[in-house]
Amino acid sequence: MLYAVVDIETTGGFASGNGITEISILVHDGQGVVDTFETLINPEQDIPAYIESLTGISNDMVVAAPVFKAVAAQIYELLHDKIFVAHNVNFDFSFVRHQLMQCGYELNSRKLCTVRLSRKIWPGHGSYSLGKLCAARGISLNNRHRAGGDAAATAILLTRLIADDAENIIAQTLKKFSKEQALPPNLPKSQIDRLPSVPGVYYFKDQKGKVIYIGKAKSIKKRVCSHFTGNNAGKQRQDFLQHIYTVDFEVCGTELMAFILEATEIKRLWPENNRALKRHEQKYGLYLFEDQKGYMRLGVDKYKKQASALYSFNTQLEGYDLLRLLIKEHLLCEKLCFIQKNRIACTGHEEGRCSGACVGKESAAAYNVRVKYAIEYLKTLLPTFAVMGEGRTEDEKSCLLVEQGKFYGMGYISHHTDVEGMEMLKSVLEPYPSDDYILNLIISHVQQFPNRKVLI
Numbered sequence: 293m294l295y296a297v298v299d300i301e302t303t304g305g306f307a308s309g310n311g312i313t314e315i316s317i318l319v320h321d322g323q324g325v326v327d328t329f330e331t332l333i334n335p336e337q338d339i340p341a342y343i344e345s346l347t348g349i350s351n352d353m354v355v356a357a358p359v360f361k362a363v364a365a366q367i368y369e370l371l372h373d374k375i376f377v378a379h380n381v382n383f384d385f386s387f388v389r390h391q392l393m394q395c396g397y398e399l400n401s402r403k404l405c406t407v408r409l410s411r412k413i414w415p416g417h418g419s420y421s422l423g424k425l426c427a428a429r430g431i432s433l434n435n436r437h438r439a440g441g442d443a444a445a446t447a448i449l450l451t452r453l454i455a456d457d458a459e460n461i462i463a464q465t466l467k468k469f470s471k472e473q474a475l476p477p478n479l480p481k482s483q484i485d486r487l488p489s490v491p492g493v494y495y496f497k498d499q500k501g502k503v504i505y506i507g508k509a510k511s512i513k514k515r516v517c518s519h520f521t522g523n524n525a526g527k528q529r530q531d532f533l534q535h536i537y538t539v540d541f542e543v544c545g546t547e548l549m550a551f552i553l554e555a556t557e558i559k560r561l562w563p564e565n566n567r568a569l570k571r572h573e574q575k576y577g578l579y580l581f582e583d584q585k586g587y588m589r590l591g592v593d594k595y596k597k598q599a600s601a602l603y604s605f606n607t608q609l610e611g612y613d614l615l616r617l618l619i620k621e622h623l624l625c626e627k628l629c630f631i632q633k634n635r636i637a638c639t640g641h642e643e644g645r646c647s648g649a650c651v652g653k654e655s656a657a658a659y660n661v662r663v664k665y666a667i668e669y670l671k672t673l674l675p676t677f678a679v680m681g682e683g684r685t686e687d688e689k690s691c692l693l694v695e696q697g698k699f700y701g702m703g704y705i706s707h708h709t710d711v712e713g714m715e716m717l718k719s720v721l722e723p724y725p726s727d728d729y730i731l732n733l734i735i736s737h738v739q740q741f742p743n744r745k746v747l748i
Contacts, residue, residue: 298317301314307387314440367392372399374398377403383530404663420492484539495540549681619631676709679691680744686701687707701721
């Protein structure tokens with residue numbers, strides 16, 4: 293079995309927008325290095341100053357070096373039939389594979405990461421960075437941050453890891469379909485092994501335990517593993533994978549509950565890598581307030597988190613359509629409902645549809661009676677029902693409650709318990725914040741599965 297120990301220097305941190313400036317390949321037979329290849333490479337782009345200060349490789353040094361295409365065939369021949377080894381292997385592999393693909397070569401080598409192997413074979417080190425690990429193991433690391441020096445140290449690490457591998461960890465990792473090869477370098481395989489294959493929500497956390505991403509899944513384990521497959525070499529994905537240290541999860545009875553929990557948790561924690569659901573906010577609401585003269589006034593306004601809306605809308609037009617319906621059905625004043633703003637008296641008063649609240653001809657008490665009827669009518673448009681579904685175990689079932697058009701909450705009840713009424717459900721369900729996104733999820737679900745809807 294031959295290994296190819298690889299180290300590269302680059303112009304930046306992600307493969308799709310940066311180039312390789314130096315590559316070192318050490319062919320290793322399990323006991324030591326048997327062949328070497330090393331060269332500077334012209335990346336065909338400028339080397340940033342901070343990269344030059346780190347590696348010592350300048351634009352002048354690579355101007356006469358071969359471009360990657362000129363050495364691609366030689367690099368492919370050295371790598372394609374060997375096990376690709378590197379310290380944080382997915383970084384080096386993503387660059388080399390991307391560059392080879394640009395030249396028409398498909399690299400599908402098995403991989404070994406000396407970071408992950410060191411964590412398993414030599415547990416207990418405070419840091420597994422190449423410099424600190426070599427210092428702790430007494431390995432000389434010369435010419436740091438140059439491909440040749442780092443590759444030589446990694447080759448010594450590999451020799452010692454093979455010698456100390458009493459539990460055949462390397463062989464297990466190299467199984468043809470081992471998913472561990474695709475895992476982020478800082479995420480232990482044990483974290484994946486404990487994930488269940490059921491609906492729920494998962495949380496990726498960084499080194500400090502901060503949640504950096506929340507996702508939902510029909511199968512938690514399958515969905516989590518899908519994050520680590522594919523060949524996206526972009527900066528965003530590479531940075532994301534580098535910062536995953538742990539995975540936590542919460543099991544849900546149904547996929548619908550997982551959708552709702554995900555949306556709620558994203559708004560509660562605002563992880564830096566969640567974007568789509570952050571953008572979903574209610575746009576407009578129908579509000580009620582009493583003015584200084586005692587008149588109850590309905591109005592459509594931009595959504596306010598601090599105020600409770602009678603109804604919410606995605607567009608202002610939807611709001612005004614509903615408000616005009618209430619005005620027509622209950623003879624409300626267009627001026628007091630902010631439909632007309634510049635007239636002294638509303639058009640409805642002139643046409644006999646308004647009793648003159650806008651000009652003081654109708655008392656607040658009399659007008660407010662019709663506003664209250666309008667609100668009660670509005671409530672009849674807002675459904676109240678429960679959605680029943682599978683539980684987390686065989687002896688329970690899940691329940692979601694919608695009360696007067698707003699999502700109240702969800703939870704679990706005994707499989708043998710009948711839904712007896714609103715108060716009974718509220719006593720066992722956990723309240724959740726409601727918004728249009730969640731309500732639309734529930735409505736779409738009951739349209740697809742009408743037999744799961746129970747009227748209260």
